[in-house]
Amino acid sequence: MLRYILKRLLIMIVTLWIIITVTFVLMISIPGSPFNSEGSSNATVQANLEKHYNLNEPYHIQYLLYLKSIVTLDLGPSIKQPNQTVNDLLGRGFPISFELGIITVAVAIVSGITLGIIAALRHNGIIDYLAMGLAVLGISIPNFILATLLIQKIAVDWELLPVATWSSPAHMILPILALATGPMAIIARLTRSTMLEVLTQDYIKMARAKGLSPWKITIKHALRNALMPVVTIMGTLLASILTGTFVIEKIFAIPGMGKYFVESINQRDYPVIMGTTVFYSAFLIFMLFLVDIAYGILDPRIKVHKRGGE
Amino acid sequence: MEKILEVENLHVTFSTYGGTVKAVRGVNFYLNKGETLAIVGESGCGKSVTSNAIMRLIPDPPGKISNGRILFKGQDLTRIGEKRMRSIRGVDISMIFQDPMTALNPTLTIGTQLMEGLRDHYKVSAQEAKKKALEMMTLVGIPNPEERLKQYPHQFSGGMRQRIVIAIALICEPELLIADEPTTALDVTIQAQILELFEKIQEATGVSIILITHDLGVVAKIADRIAVMYAGKIIETGTKRDIFYRPEHPYTKGLLHSVPRLDVKGDLIPINGTPPDLFSPPKGCAFTARCPFAMEVCDKVYPKESKLTDTHRVDCWLQDERAEQLMATTALK
Helix, strand or coil: CHHHHHHHHHHHHHHHHHHHHHHHHHHHHCCCCCCCCCCCCCHHHHHHHHHHCCCCCCHHHHHHHHHHHHHCCCCCECCCCCCCEHHHHHHHHHHHHHHHHHHHHHHHHHHHHHHHHHHHHCCCCHHHHHHHHHHHHHHHCCHHHHHHHHHHHHHHHCCCCCCCCCCCHHHHHHHHHHHHHHHHHHHHHHHHHHHHHHHCCHHHHHHHHCCCCHHHHHHHHHHHHHHHHHHHHHHHHHHHHHHHHHHHHHHCCCCCHHHHHHHHHHCCCHHHHHHHHHHHHHHHHHHHHHHHHHHHHHCHHHHHHHCCCC | CCEEEEEEEEEEEEEECCEEEEEEEEEEEEEECCCEEEEECCCCCCHHHHHHHHCCCCCCCCEEEEEEEEEECCEECCCCCHHHHHHHECCCEEEECCCHHHHCCCCCCHHHHHHHHHHHHHCCCHHHHHHHHHHHHHHCCCCCHHHHCCCCHHHCCHHHHHHHHHHHHHCCCCCEEEEECCCCCCCHHHHHHHHHHHHHHHHHHCCEEEEEECCHHHHHHHCCEEEEEECCEEEEEEEHHHHHHCCCCHHHHHHHHCCCCCCCCCCCCCCCCCCCCCCCCCCCCCCHHHCCCCCHHHHHCCCCEEECCCCCEEECHHHCHHHHHHHHHHHHC
16 A cells, blocks of 8 residues: 555656646747736846846746746745745635635535435436436536526525625635536436446345345445445546636635636736646645545455555 | 245236236245245246245335235235334345355445344344354354455455355344355355255254255255246145156156256257246246147146145146046047
C-alpha cells in the first residue's frame, strides 16, 4: 500500500509539472501584457514595471523562475491587485470555494445515492419514474441556467432566500442547489442502475435466505457493491463541480477563488493565472488520488491486487 | 417418523408480458426428520421454484404462490407474515445455492458473512459469534479458520467457498436445509468431498435435507428418498431403491437410461423431444408428447396417483389396469 501511495505521489508531481508547463506556454502565447490596457503609463514606467515582475527576462528564464517559486511555495505578487501576493488571494478565496465545493459534493452524493436506492427499490413504480424524470431534468439543465432560474423564482419573485453573496447558511442554499443538481442526477441514475443489477445477484438472495432485514440487505450487501461505479465517476464529477464553481461564484457574487481565476486571464495577471491554475490542478489531482484510495477500501479485490497480485 | 415438512398442492405462477407461466402445478411431498429427499428433474421443471417457494424467496411480483400449503412443523408458511418468515429463514430453514462463486458478497469478509445471521437472529456477542463461526469452519473442513475468517471470498477456491456457504447455512443450526444444486458448479473431486460433507453434517446435526439436483449420481450417493419432477409436477416418488431399481414412470426410466453406467455396456438412450411450454401446459400428462408408451387418454386426463408400495407412488396411466389390456391389443395388431 505504501509503495503504491509513493508511486502515485510521484505520478502526481509529474502531472502537475506538465500542467504548469502547458499553462505557462499557453499564457505567454496570449497576446498582450498586463500593462497594455493602462494608457497612462509611459514607456519608462512600463519598462520598470516589467523589470520588477521579471517580465523583461527571456521566457525560459521566466519559466525557471516560476518553477522555483512553486517549489518554494511563494507564488509571487499579483500584478493587478495592489499590495497582494497570490498566496494572499488563494488564502482568502480558497476557504470559500472549498466550502461551496465540498458541501455541493456532499449534497450531491448523499441525495443522489438516496434517490438512486429509492428508485431501484421501487423499480418501475411511480417513485422510480418521478425520481428518474427529475434526474433527467437535472442532467439536461446547465447549472448557470438553473442558477438564474432559482434566483429569479425563489429569490426575486418569492423572496424566500437571499439573491447572492456568501455570508449565512441561507445564502448558501441556492448556489449549492444550482451546483449540486447535475452531479446529483448523474449519481442517482448510476446508483439506480447498478443497484438494480446488484439486487439480482446471488449473494443478495443468499442474504435474504439468511433472514436479514431488507434494510440490512440494502445497505450492507447491495449498496457497497453498487457504489463502485459511483466512486469511479467521482473523479469526473469532482472536476465538473470544480469548474462549476467558477460559474456559480460569478453568478452569485461569491468571493471565492473562481473570481480571481477568471479575472486574472482577462487582465493578463500572470502570477495569478499561474497560481490559481496550479492550485486548482493540485487540488483536483489530490482529490482523484483520494477517490482511488476510496476505491481500494470499498473493494477488497483491488487492494490485494495492488499489494502485488496474490 | 415425524414429518418436518409437508407440501400440499403447491402452485407457483409467474406473470410475464407473454402470459402466465405455471412453473409449479400442484406439487405434493413430505420430508421426515433427519432424512434426505432429492428432487430431481431436468432444467426448468420447477425444482428450484419449489425450493424457493418453501423459503418464500420467490420474487413477488412477478412470482406468486397461487395455491397450496407448505407446512413446516405444522405451521403453514404460505400464510405467515414476512417478518415471521424472516425469523424462520436462516434459523429453522436454510438454503445453499448453486454457484459458490457468486453466492458470497465480494466486499465483505468471510467472518462477517458467516456471523451476521447468528448475530442478527440471536443477538449474541462478537466473541460468542466468532467461537461459533470457528466451530462451523472446522466442521466444514476449512484449515486455519482463525486466519481465514478475516479473508475475502476471492481468496478462496470454489470448493472452499461452497464449504463456507454450507457453514453459513448451518451456523444457526437449522432443522431443514435446502440445497439447490450444491455441487453443479464444482468439479467432480470437489463434488465428492462436498457430498461426503453433507453426510457428515447430517450425522452430526440430524438436519433434514432437501436436495435439488439433476445429477442422478449425486442422488444415488446421499438421498434417502427421491421425488422426480417433470413440468411442474412430481410424477414419481419413492425410496432410492424404488426409483433406481423399480422405476415405473416412463420419464424416470428415460432419465435412468440417459445416465452412463459402469456396469452396463451399450449406448445411452436420450429422451427425445423437449419439455412442454409452461405458459399453457397440457391438460393431461405433460410427458405424453415424448412418451414411447403414450395412449389416447394420456393427453386428455391427468392420471391419478397410484400407490405401488407404502413409499413408492407414481402418476401414470400405465398403472391403470386397463392399460395392460390396451397394450396387449396394440401389440397384437
